Amino acid sequence: xxxxxxxxxxxxxxxxxxxxxxxxxxxxxAYYMVKxxxxxxxxxxxxxxxxxGGIGYCxxxxxxxxxxxxxxxxxxxxxxxxxxxxxxxxxxxxxxxEKTGQFKGTYHVLGGLVSPIDNITPxxxxxxxxxxxxxxxxxxxxxxxxxxxxxxxxxxxxxxxxLGEREVLIxxxxxxxxxxxxxxxxxxxxxxxxxxxxxxxxxxIS
Amino acid sequence: xxxxxxxxxxxxxxxxxxxxxxxxxxxxxAYYMVKxxxxxxxxxxxxxxxxxGGIGYCxxxxxxxxxxxxxxxxxxxxxxxxxxxxxxxxxxxxxxxEKTGQFKGTYHVLGGLVSPIDNITPxxxxxxxxxxxxxxxxxxxxxxxxxxxxxxxxxxxxxxxxLGEREVLIxxxxxxxxxxxxxxxxxxxxxxxxxxxxxxxxxxIS
Numbered sequence: 279x280x281x282x283x284x285x286x287x288x289x290x291x292x293x294x295x296x297x298x299x300x301x302x303x304x305x306x307x308a309y310y311m312v313k314x315x316x317x318x319x320x321x322x323x324x325x326x327x328x329x330x331g332g333i334g335y336c337x338x339x340x341x342x343x344x345x346x347x348x349x350x351x352x353x354x355x356x357x358x359x360x361x362x363x364x365x366x367x368x369x370x371x372x373x374x375x376e377k378t379g380q381f382k383g384t385y386h387v388l389g390g391l392v393s394p395i396d397n398i399t400p401x402x403x404x405x406x407x408x409x410x411x412x413x414x415x416x417x418x419x420x421x422x423x424x425x426x427x428x429x430x431x432x433x434x435x436x437x438x439x440x441l442g443e444r445e446v447l448i449x450x451x452x453x454x455x456x457x458x459x460x461x462x463x464x465x466x467x468x469x470x471x472x473x474x475x476x477x478x479x480x481x482x483i484s
Numbered sequence: 485x486x487x488x489x490x491x492x493x494x495x496x497x498x499x500x501x502x503x504x505x506x507x508x509x510x511x512x513x514a515y516y517m518v519k520x521x522x523x524x525x526x527x528x529x530x531x532x533x534x535x536x537g538g539i540g541y542c543x544x545x546x547x548x549x550x551x552x553x554x555x556x557x558x559x560x561x562x563x564x565x566x567x568x569x570x571x572x573x574x575x576x577x578x579x580x581x582e583k584t585g586q587f588k589g590t591y592h593v594l595g596g597l598v599s600p601i602d603n604i605t606p607x608x609x610x611x612x613x614x615x616x617x618x619x620x621x622x623x624x625x626x627x628x629x630x631x632x633x634x635x636x637x638x639x640x641x642x643x644x645x646x647l648g649e650r651e652v653l654i655x656x657x658x659x660x661x662x663x664x665x666x667x668x669x670x671x672x673x674x675x676x677x678x679x680x681x682x683x684x685x686x687x688x689i690s
Binding site for chain 2: 282283284292293295310315319322323325327330332343344345368370372
């Protein structure tokens with residue numbers, strides 16, 4: 279016997295495809311849409327339909343750009359220093375770094391991280407394009423801003439090896455205690471990294 | 485400066501309307517849609533667009549039904565005992581009770597619970613229709629299957645008062661220890677309810 283209308287079952291199933299959404303959460307989302315008028319459902323439907331037609335990838339940095347653009351504003355802007363590249367795994371990492379308002383260089387989105395388990399080889403990442411940029415833009419520094427995971431570290435290592443004879447400063451984001459976390463609550467790995475990467479005061483800690 | 489394409493920003497905002505979805509989760513959902521092909525996005529978009537056109541409310545039980553139906557299968561089925569009504573707040577409570585496979589009566593969906601805070605008065609719930617069903621179907625028992633919250637209890641109390649002189653058996657779902665929970669981990673209220681509602685063994689505990 280059919281307990282719920284097929285239209286609702288379809289929606290629950292479709293919501294269930296989202297990452298981390300189980301049957302209960304999918305039901306909750308679907309039920310929210312039932313309770314609200316068609317306008318709420320239409321808004322999400324329209325945004326979904328327009329998504330792939332409205333986005334593209336920057337030819338230089340591989341960050342997401344509006345479909346009518348080929349180069350990201352974060353690259354074409356003359357105020358951005360093209361000799362410094364922050365290498366990140368995904369577009370949302372660009373958003374996170376941009377929010378700091380501190381970085382005036384450019385980005386390079388790899389489109390993932392080397393991961394044998396997920397079958398992602400270095401060939402699938404935008405590493406050759408990074409090398410080309412390093413040569414063309416006479417890049418002085420690349421900041422390997424990948425996560426401190428096995429995948430992040432091995433991707434960073436792979437890029438380091440690919441750089442070969444190029445005279446580029448390679449840096450990693452600092453690892454250490456996050457602001458607002460007490461020393462006694464920090465995990466061992468973070469604490470040992472904070473210790474290894476300790477800075478002398480006259481080197482300028484703001 | 486625009487960091488993300490407007491099409492993606494729109495989608496993140498639309499996902500953010502879902503209950504319990506913050507900016508980070510909305511970003512995660514939107515990013516999932518970016519990574520997958522247009523087909524995934526279209527599937528959810530289609531389900532959303534079809535939702536309100538595909539559902540209706542049962543005229544008797546107020547459960548959700550396919551748009552081309554006026555009476556729920558759970559009421560029209562001759563095997564369902566129309567003299568027993570389980571009164572629930574929402575359609576999904578029907579699903580939960582149906583999954584037990586134990587209940588052979590019919591349902592009545594109130595469409596919410598009395599809640600002064602949320603400005604829901606008894607007049608907005610399907611209580612007059614419930615009274616009509618009790619009279620028309622010569623109902624013998626109504627199971628007040630509302631939650632054990634303040635709203636659930638006060639709604640149950642209100643319905644009890646509305647029944648007036650009608651000779652109907654009123655029951656509540658049993659409160660007690662959930663299966664698989666150790667006595668020592670049960671909260672005080674549950675435990676005191678389990679104690680109050682204790683059952684003599686010969687009354688038949690399976």
